[in-house]
Amino acid sequence: MNSLSKAVAVLFCLSTTFGVSAENNKLSDTEKQIVKAVENNFQSQINFLEKIVNINSGTRHLKGVREVGKAFEQEFSKIGFKNTWIEMPKEMDRAGHLLSEKSFGKPGKKIMLIGHLDTVFPKDSPFQKFERDKNDPNKIIGPGITDMKDGDVVVLFALKALVDGGYVSKGQVSVFFTGDEESTGKPISISRKAMIEVAKRSDLALNFESGTPGKGVIGRRGSSGWQLTVTGKRAHSSGIFSDHTGAGAIFEAGRILNDFYQEVKGEHGLTFNPGVIAGGTFVDADADGAGFKAYGKTNVVAQKVVVKGGLRFVSEEQKERARDKMRKVIEKNLPQTDATIEFQDSYPAMTATDANRAELKKFSDVSVALGMEPLTEFDPTKRGAADISFVAPYVTSMDALGAWGGGSHTPNEWLNVESFELATKRTAVYLYRLLNE
Ligand SMILES: [Zn+2]
Numbered sequence: 001m002n003s004l005s006k007a008v009a010v011l012f013c014l015s016t017t018f019g020v021s022a023e024n025n026k027l028s029d030t031e032k033q034i035v036k037a038v039e040n041n042f043q044s045q046i047n048f049l050e051k052i053v054n055i056n057s058g059t060r061h062l063k064g065v066r067e068v069g070k071a072f073e074q075e076f077s078k079i080g081f082k083n084t085w086i087e088m089p090k091e092m093d094r095a096g097h098l099l100s101e102k103s104f105g106k107p108g109k110k111i112m113l114i115g116h117l118d119t120v121f122p123k124d125s126p127f128q129k130f131e132r133d134k135n136d137p138n139k140i141i142g143p144g145i146t147d148m149k150d151g152d153v154v155v156l157f158a159l160k161a162l163v164d165g166g167y168v169s170k171g172q173v174s175v176f177f178t179g180d181e182e183s184t185g186k187p188i189s190i191s192r193k194a195m196i197e198v199a200k201r202s203d204l205a206l207n208f209e210s211g212t213p214g215k216g217v218i219g220r221r222g223s224s225g226w227q228l229t230v231t232g233k234r235a236h237s238s239g240i241f242s243d244h245t246g247a248g249a250i251f252e253a254g255r256i257l258n259d260f261y262q263e264v265k266g267e268h269g270l271t272f273n274p275g276v277i278a279g280g281t282f283v284d285a286d287a288d289g290a291g292f293k294a295y296g297k298t299n300v301v302a303q304k305v306v307v308k309g310g311l312r313f314v315s316e317e318q319k320e321r322a323r324d325k326m327r328k329v330i331e332k333n334l335p336q337t338d339a340t341i342e343f344q345d346s347y348p349a350m351t352a353t354d355a356n357r358a359e360l361k362k363f364s365d366v367s368v369a370l371g372m373e374p375l376t377e378f379d380p381t382k383r384g385a386a387d388i389s390f391v392a393p394y395v396t397s398m399d400a401l402g403a404w405g406g407g408s409h410t411p412n413e414w415l416n417v418e419s420f421e422l423a424t425k426r427t428a429v430y431l432y433r434l435l436n437e
Pocket of ligand 1: 147148181209
């Protein structure tokens with residue numbers, strides 16, 4: 001190609017790209033039909049939400065969680081999905097997960113849609129019922145109604161509109177609803193194994209936790225724990241600071257925590273919090289494992305200190321960097337003291353990658369096409385860990401595709417009804433575009 005034709009080709013490419021982008025901000029005729037189908041189903045969508053909100057599914061109420069799962073199984077079967085219930089070991093005391101899958105004929109994009117069936121409200125909670133707000137027709141109250149039975153129902157009815165209308169002829173959808181998001185079964189290596197396997201064979205994972213107008217979630221911080229154990233020489237207090245007795249465990253613990261504050265703190269997105277501390281002559285763990293019993297006297301140099309804390313991070317690299325710095329700090333012991341630190345992994349970080357960002361752009365285009373505002377990235381430091389975090393290290397991921405509401409984990413949990421319909425339309429059109437890419 002000579003340089004003129006190259007320039008023409010580049011211009012042509014540019015104009016095509018811009019052309020497509022502008023088109024994406026509008027609904028095609030088919031997409032308008034999909035939106036109409038969601039509207040036509042909306043009353044039965046609300047009825048189904050009512051039915052499953054009225055089934056208590058507190059994480060430890062296994063029968064209730066399975067019953068909610070069963071209700072979804074029946075609906076997914078009607079649109080040709082194959083259901084599998086993934087059992088957990090008995091001693092874990094969790095209900096398991098629902099996996100519903102469908103291949104649409106020709107090979108194409110493999111999409112994983114994530115939700116959870118459980119809520120934080122136990123079987124004996126006074127908060128059990130789906131109830132319309134008497135003063136606000138746009139508001140419905142109910143346990144788990146925005147965290148996240150609404151999101152699960154958005155998934156079902158978006159897929160229903162697409163399948164019933166025959167709008168998809170390639171690709172694959174895997175719906176994965178966990179039964180223990182609010183209190184994850186341990187060990188995580190078992191309770192999240194199947195979920196990670198499905199993620200590894202998918203091209204994209206979408207989580208339907210509640211949304212925020214104008215925002216998309218493509219990054220969430222990970223969380224982990226640490227325990228610091230400091231030892232000193234037990235001796236009469238009159239000898240403290242001497243070569244023989246040294247500083248004692250409590251001064252050394254103070255030194256370490258101060259150095260953590262001075263030397264490890266500072267990176268954007270990194271926080272760590274000592275949550276509990278106990279020190280003295282003897283320190284023993286409480287029966288429930290959350291606290292400690294400490295015994296000591298003012299005239300005895302402290303022999304032991306235990307500190308338990310948490311650490312949050314925006315990437316695995318940041319987590320490792322912080323841990324290395326902490327390890328260096330604890331090595332610089334005051335006289336006659338020693339310290340060890342142990343780290344426990346919990347939720348990995350969902351790092352805001354460029355691939356996640358590109359999906360957010362597509363999803364934003366759909367929002368605009370539906371008359372909503374364009375989406376910008378939610379600050380990852382303001383979102384806690386969620387199920388999407390387990391799969392984000394393996395696959396392009398996005399979260400907060402659900403409807404909006406508020407008061408989650410409280411007896412005032414509510415759903416914005418309009419957003420419930422909008423979120424379903426948006427998901428249906430977005431999935432339609434993805435499956436036809
Ligand atoms: Zn949730």
